[in-house]
Amino acid sequence: MTDHTALFAAIDTLTADGKLRRLAGAFTRFIATLGDTPAPVLVACVLLSELEGRGHSCLVLADLAGDPSPQLGWTDGEWSRLRSAAGPLPKQVKGWRAALHDCEQAWSVGDLDFNQPLVLDGERLYLRRYWRDEATVAASVRSRATALHDVDTAEVRGWLDRLFAQDKRGKAADGDTGPDWQKIACAAALRGQLAVITGGPGTGKTYTVARLLALLFAMAGNQAHELRIALAAPTGKAAARLKQSIDTALDELAGRLEDALPLKALAGRMGGARTLHSLLGARPDTRAFAYNAGNPLDVDVLIVDEASMVHLEMMAALLAALPPQARLILLGDKDQLASVEAGAVLGDLCAGAESGNYDAASAEYVLAAAGEAIPAAFRERDGGPLAQRTVMLRRSRRFGGPIGALALAVNAGDADGARAVLRGDATGQVHWIEGARPNDVLALALRGREGTAAGYRDYLELIRQGPTVAHGGDHEAWVRDVLRSFERFRLLCAVREGEWGVAGLNEAIEQKLEGAGLLRRRGEWYVGRPVMVTRNDYATGVYNGDIGLTLPDPARPGSLRVWFTDGEAVRSVLATRLRNVETAFAMTVHKSQGSEFTHTVMVLPPQANAVLARELVYTGITRAREFFTLVSPNAAVLGEAIAEKTQRASGLREALGR
Numbered sequence: 001m002t003d004h005t006a007l008f009a010a011i012d013t014l015t016a017d018g019k020l021r022r023l024a025g026a027f028t029r030f031i032a033t034l035g036d037t038p039a040p041v042l043v044a045c046v047l048l049s050e051l052e053g054r055g056h057s058c059l060v061l062a063d064l065a066g067d068p069s070p071q072l073g074w075t076d077g078e079w080s081r082l083r084s085a086a087g088p089l090p091k092q093v094k095g096w097r098a099a100l101h102d103c104e105q106a107w108s109v110g111d112l113d114f115n116q117p118l119v120l121d122g123e124r125l126y127l128r129r130y131w132r133d134e135a136t137v138a139a140s141v142r143s144r145a146t147a148l149h150d151v152d153t154a155e156v157r158g159w160l161d162r163l164f165a166q167d168k169r170g171k172a173a174d175g176d177t178g179p180d181w182q183k184i185a186c187a188a189a190l191r192g193q194l195a196v197i198t199g200g201p202g203t204g205k206t207y208t209v210a211r212l213l214a215l216l217f218a219m220a221g222n223q224a225h226e227l228r229i230a231l232a233a234p235t236g237k238a239a240a241r242l243k244q245s246i247d248t249a250l251d252e253l254a255g256r257l258e259d260a261l262p263l264k265a266l267a268g269r270m271g272g273a274r275t276l277h278s279l280l281g282a283r284p285d286t287r288a289f290a291y292n293a294g295n296p297l298d299v300d301v302l303i304v305d306e307a308s309m310v311h312l313e314m315m316a317a318l319l320a321a322l323p324p325q326a327r328l329i330l331l332g333d334k335d336q337l338a339s340v341e342a343g344a345v346l347g348d349l350c351a352g353a354e355s356g357n358y359d360a361a362s363a364e365y366v367l368a369a370a371g372e373a374i375p376a377a378f379r380e381r382d383g384g385p386l387a388q389r390t391v392m393l394r395r396s397r398r399f400g401g402p403i404g405a406l407a408l409a410v411n412a413g414d415a416d417g418a419r420a421v422l423r424g425d426a427t428g429q430v431h432w433i434e435g436a437r438p439n440d441v442l443a444l445a446l447r448g449r450e451g452t453a454a455g456y457r458d459y460l461e462l463i464r465q466g467p468t469v470a471h472g473g474d475h476e477a478w479v480r481d482v483l484r485s486f487e488r489f490r491l492l493c494a495v496r497e498g499e500w501g502v503a504g505l506n507e508a509i510e511q512k513l514e515g516a517g518l519l520r521r522r523g524e525w526y527v528g529r530p531v532m533v534t535r536n537d538y539a540t541g542v543y544n545g546d547i548g549l550t551l552p553d554p555a556r557p558g559s560l561r562v563w564f565t566d567g568e569a570v571r572s573v574l575a576t577r578l579r580n581v582e583t584a585f586a587m588t589v590h591k592s593q594g595s596e597f598t599h600t601v602m603v604l605p606p607q608a609n610a611v612l613a614r615e616l617v618y619t620g621i622t623r624a625r626e627f628f629t630l631v632s633p634n635a636a637v638l639g640e641a642i643a644e645k646t647q648r649a650s651g652l653r654e655a656l657g658r
């Protein structure tokens with residue numbers, strides 16, 4: 001057996017320095033126990049496991065042959081330490097491929113498969129699980145993207161003209177001369193087994209999908225009442241928002257289409273929106289779901305919102321459980337942060353969405369079915385089947401002002417533009433505290449800023465007042481008011497640790513609010529404590545990312561319950577029954593996905609770091625409905641973050657193009 005003592009010592013030092021997660025070393029040691037393993041393979045293993053923990057699905061051999069330190073956020077010295085402990089490493093991709101190919105612990109795709117833990121697919125190295133998930137997603141997306149329905153274009157055209165009748169007037173009025181991408185999205189979705197509808201906030205993704213539902217009902221004729229439609233999203237909050245927006249849009253349509261389509265009755269049969277975990281039948285203590293390829297979901301149409309948050313493993317499980325004849329409609333913003341877990345599925349699916357890449361047949365179909373001509377600029381390249389099923393909505397109805405301009409500049413990597421908006425907004429919708437001190441954040445948390453919703457003071461005042469005559473003795477009405485008030489203001493952090501991170505700020509804010517007499521802490525639980533659930537808990541029915549507020553239990557004086565919004569309703573759990581929660585005055589941008597707040601404050605740390613990238617800044621900004629405040633102790637960090645675009649290693653784009 002080769003002696004790897006020096007290599008493991010280097011791995012341990014890097015782990016102790018926080019450069020590698022513990023699992024990376026443990027996994028590499030496990031591989032070494034399986035047989036005589038050359039040092040280059042162990043180096044590949046440790047980096048593969050580390051990168052997987054950072055959201056990458058695989059290790060690209062070219063990165064290994066070049067310099068992997070930027071991707072890892074390591075200094076040259078750290079990479080040199082590992083390299084010199086390993087002995088000579090291949091200098092070229094060919095050499096790495098050969099080393100991995102010859103190793104018994106790696107299966108080279110195409111060779112005889114012995115279920116080895118590592119998979120070498122072309123010039124990418126995978127942990128087997130991720131390779132399998134990626135292959136499942138690629139195969140399912142490819143087959144769904146190529147399966148086309150026969151469509152009576154004249155009939156579709158008639159319906160789409162009715163469904164979008166009001167918009168023509170609005171469009172002409174605001175001088176938008178481009179095609180109606182919403183209408184195009186409906187037509188494209190109707191034709192295929194898969195539709196991917198992407199767009200920034202307020203571009204009308206739910207507005208469009210409500211019309212698509214009406215169109216599906218209309219085209220199903222007298223079988224419309226048999227259509228089984230399921231709505232889902234990665235978090236409970238996002239699911240509740242999806243249901244609410246679709247209901248509102250369908251209500252409005254039902255009024256207009258009364259004579260032609262019994263939309264109210266049809267929509268009424270749809271049921272609520274669910275989390276993906278609950279839709280698939282997640283079970284405690286196992287990764288397996290009740291619904292899978294052997295026991296498929298009982299649906300004809302599945303609509304999934306906030307698809308950017310769906311990680312690779314979940315997408316693979318979802319696609320496996322979806323019957324082949326069912327339609328899948330994915331909605332999401334491709335520019336938002338990808339899932340915390342490995343994969344960037346929506347980003348990969350939407351790789352060509354910006355430029356459209358529609359073929360002649362699609363253009364012809366869209367013209368006939370939607371009456372919309374796709375401009376030549378979006379037809380320059382034939383992007384293959386998936387491109388024909390993907391539509392990007394390009395016009396935001398909600399984000400016209402400075403918040404929209406800021407989001408656009410950040411997304412385009414234009415740091416100067418972003419700074420100009422932040423510094424030059426006279427309306428007060430966006431504001432930048434440059435060179436901030438911790439006290440600035442605390443003042444915002446207490447009072448908000450002038451002209452905006454008032455920090456956390458408002459909801460705490462409502463709690464102090466208790467139910468009033470306005471609530472007519474209805475305790476739940478008061479709880480709803482308090483929860484709504486809490487949703488008006490939120491502090492988002494880019495990092496967890498330190499004075500400018502979630503942990504430090506939560507503690508400081510609690511103290512500040514207590515000092516102002518707005519709350520009284522007595523141990524862990526106190527009236528007014530906002531909490532975020534950090535782990536799914538099937539026993540109490542609360543899920544990772546759910547946010548609740550601690551209030552007195554009206555039935556049991558002296559005890560506390562945590563109240564959560566559940567669609568239009570509220571529900572509560574005894575505080576002491578909640579095991580995995582953390583205080584949520586400040587939360588990470590990651591955890592804020594799928595939520596919006598009237599006034600969003602985003603706090604950047606004093607130094608740039610690996611997680612601080614363009615997608616994070618964009619996601620933070622787009623959580624703001626009316627007001628956005630950026631707080632940064634070091635103004636330069638904004639530009640550094642905007643310059644950094646996250647690239648997650650994955651083979652999905654290539655596999656989808658095959």
Ligand SMILES: Nc1ncnc2c1ncn2[C@@H]1O[C@H](COP(=O)(O)OP(=O)(O)OP(=O)(O)O)[C@@H](O)[C@H]1O
Nearest residue numbers: 167199200201202203204205206207208245397398
């Ligand atoms: N074509 C349209 N004509 C008129 N109003 C529209 C149109 N499209 C969208 N809207 C309105 O714009 C607002 C935003 O639309 P919607 O909520 O569907 O966007 P979204 O892309 O789902 O946003 P997000 O998911 O970020 O909340 C809604 O009030 C909706 O009614």
